[in-house]
Amino acid sequence: MSHNRIKVGTSVPNSSGVISPSITDCGDVSGTPSDGQILQYSSGTWTPQTIASSSAVSYIFWGHGESENYDDSPATTINAGDVIYVYDSAGVNTISGASVSSTTSTGTGGGEWLGSVTLPAGTYRVSLTCLPTFSASGYFAFAMYDGTTKVTATGTVGALSTTYSSGGPVAVSAFTLASSTTLTPKVVAASNVDTVANLLTSISESTTLLIEKLA
Amino acid sequence: MSHNHIKIGSSAPNSSGVVSPSLSSDFGLASISDGEALGYTTSEGWGGVSVPATALVTFASYQSTSSFSTSTYYYDANDCVIWRNAHIIIDNSTYVTRNTASGTRVPVSTTAWTMSWDLKASALANKKIICRAVHMAKSLSGTEEIIYQWGVGTTNDLATYTPIGNKAQQNQYYTQTALGHYEMGGSDMILALKVTSVTGSVGILDGSSSFNSYLTIGIIED
Numbered sequence: 001m002s003h004n005r006i007k008v009g010t011s012v013p014n015s016s017g018v019i020s021p022s023i024t025d026c027g028d029v030s031g032t033p034s035d036g037q038i039l040q041y042s043s044g045t046w047t048p049q050t051i052a053s054s055s056a057v058s059y060i061f062w063g064h065g066e067s068e069n070y071d072d073s074p075a076t077t078i079n080a081g082d083v084i085y086v087y088d089s090a091g092v093n094t095i096s097g098a099s100v101s102s103t104t105s106t107g108t109g110g111g112e113w114l115g116s117v118t119l120p121a122g123t124y125r126v127s128l129t130c131l132p133t134f135s136a137s138g139y140f141a142f143a144m145y146d147g148t149t150k151v152t153a154t155g156t157v158g159a160l161s162t163t164y165s166s167g168g169p170v171a172v173s174a175f176t177l178a179s180s181t182t183l184t185p186k187v188v189a190a191s192n193v194d195t196v197a198n199l200l201t202s203i204s205e206s207t208t209l210l211i212e213k214l215a
Numbered sequence: 216m217s218h219n220h221i222k223i224g225s226s227a228p229n230s231s232g233v234v235s236p237s238l239s240s241d242f243g244l245a246s247i248s249d250g251e252a253l254g255y256t257t258s259e260g261w262g263g264v265s266v267p268a269t270a271l272v273t274f275a276s277y278q279s280t281s282s283f284s285t286s287t288y289y290y291d292a293n294d295c296v297i298w299r300n301a302h303i304i305i306d307n308s309t310y311v312t313r314n315t316a317s318g319t320r321v322p323v324s325t326t327a328w329t330m331s332w333d334l335k336a337s338a339l340a341n342k343k344i345i346c347r348a349v350h351m352a353k354s355l356s357g358t359e360e361i362i363y364q365w366g367v368g369t370t371n372d373l374a375t376y377t378p379i380g381n382k383a384q385q386n387q388y389y390t391q392t393a394l395g396h397y398e399m400g401g402s403d404m405i406l407a408l409k410v411t412s413v414t415g416s417v418g419i420l421d422g423s424s425s426f427n428s429y430l431t432i433g434i435i436e437d
Contacts, residue, residue, distance in 0.1 A: 005232040006221055006228055006232050006233075006234065007228075007231075007232055007233045007234065008223065008233075008234045008235075008236065009233070009234070009236075023238065025236070026235070026236050026237060026238040026241075027235030027236065027237055028237045028238050028239055029238050038252045038253075039252060039253045040251070040252050041239070041247050041248070041249060041250070041251050042249050042250065043249060044239065046238050046239070046253070049252075056436060056437065057271060057435050057436060058436075059345075059435060059436070061345075063380070063381055064378060064380060064396065065364055065365075065379065065380050065381055066378065092343070092396065092398075127392065127394065129381040129383065129391055129392060129394065130381075131362075131382060131383070131384050131391065157384065157389070157391065159386065161388050161389065162388055168389060169384070169389040169391040169392075170391055170392050205364075205378070205382045206381050206382045206383075206384075207381060208380050208381035208394045210345075210394055210396075212435075
């Protein structure tokens with residue numbers, strides 16, 4: 001039959017007249033691929049390319065360890081349920097659709113005290129560190145919250161940290177948000193933590209919030 | 216000839232009966248831009264998609280793989296935390312090189328340990344660096360503690376430095392993670408984990424505590 005004379009690239013019909021072309025039979029595909037390569041487009045041609053070692057993790061990093069007194073933040077107390085304000089004069093937010101709610105410091109640094117973040121739907125990994133000063137032996141437990149619901153493990157620090165059960169000295173978790181959600185760093189429990197005035201720079205120097213968008 | 220009636224998309228056979236279809240235009244692909252790869256999305260079907268990126272390009276790390284013996288040397292405030300070379304992995308030396316532990320801001324000067332990292336602007340300019348470390352100094356007890364923090368500066372010992380992350384504490388119960396974040400400019404920069412304060416006699420890693428310690432330095436965003 002006449003269709004037996006047809007070829008697609010180098011692929012010819014079988015005895016039933018069926019052609020099973022390869023992607024390389026396309027006139028705009030060239031090159032010989034190696035294991036793990038991808039087909040990449042450039043100026044009208046598709047060629048195998050090695051995936052470049054590039055990173056494009058979008059993230060929020062707030063808390064570069066700067067020194068700013070905690071009484072220059074909106075905080076008036078640091079008890080269970082209170083917001084933990086995270087200080088940064090150059091905080092970074094590269095997550096598309098995410099926003100940081102912050103208050104400008106009244107102190108000399110003039111940076112921003114993060115009070116909460118609103119994240120779009122997606123999968124995230126969160127790490128929150130904190131280390132306040134204490135008026136006597138005590139503990140300080142903290143976590144990220146969605147409203148009144150914890151979304152990370154509880155981090156606990158202090159000389160009496162073993163009296164308060166937790167997942168370790170850093171609040172961490174990975175989770176998926178189905179819709180836009182506001183998360184807040186909060187105090188879970190506190191014992192003998194200094195007053196806001198006496199905390200001085202301990203919160204700004206020790207509190208870092210890292211949120212990485214995984215998907 | 217009859218085969219001229221057959222087309223694949225808009226591509227027709229030539230006079231020899233050979234069809235050379237275009238992947239770009241004959242298979243109903245969605246829009247494609249230079250640099251994109253062939254991929255699938257539920258919204259557009261097959262078409263051009265951004266080349267998948269690695270989650271984090273780690274170019275230096277520390278992970279103990281075997282025990283070792285060492286004498287005990289103690290940290291002072293403003294020392295650089297030192298790391299045993301045998302457990303350091305540098306994946307790409309165009310990004311970073313090591314600086315040997317030496318001088319007055321280390322517990323001991325020795326070519327077998329590293330005090331800081333030289334970030335190379337030639338490869339890292341304008342890239343955002345993320346570093347993590349858990350350093351479990353020699354087993355602590357009672358009120359002993361050490362606090363450390365990532366910092367950047369211009370001398371190998373970071374005698375003066377700019378903090379780039381949280382102060383992290385180790386006491387007898389736990390070791391916090393030190394996080395650091397820095398956007399490289401056009402000049403090489405020295406990076407180190409600095410001791411900000413020490414209470415008691417806090418020693419360098421030993422063969423046991425080294426197994427409980429790690430660091431990673433990498434690019435979080437190009």
